[in-house]
Amino acid sequence: MNDRRYIEIHKALHRHTLVLGAERELVMFTVLFCFLAGLSSMSMVGSLIVFLVWVFALIGLRKMAKIDPLMSKVYLRHIKYQDFYSARSSRWRKSEGYKVK
Secondary structure (H helix, E strand, O other): OOOOOOOOOOHHHHOOOEEOOEEHHHHHHHHHHHHHHHHHHOOHHHHHHHHHHHHHHHHHHHHHHHHOOOHHHHHHHHHHOOOOOOOOOOOOOOOOOOOOO
16 A cells, blocks of 8 residues: 555757757857858858867857756847836826725
């Protein structure tokens, strides 16, 4: 009667989608940006600089993903919030649940 049932939850079912250790969308964007910048430079020096920029960007993105795997989405949601929420509603607000006298 006291036998407990243990269910194994695999990591792949609840782990965030990371590519090269960073957020998928940000890594793909930096790859695309650096590829286009390297293609437009058409020189070995420019390609080397773009490659180094990509490596350092990837290092930064990986550090960011270690702190929070969804940090870019959290930051974007943070930006959408208002700077100030007043303690009172406006006088033109219609009360829905009760009547104000």
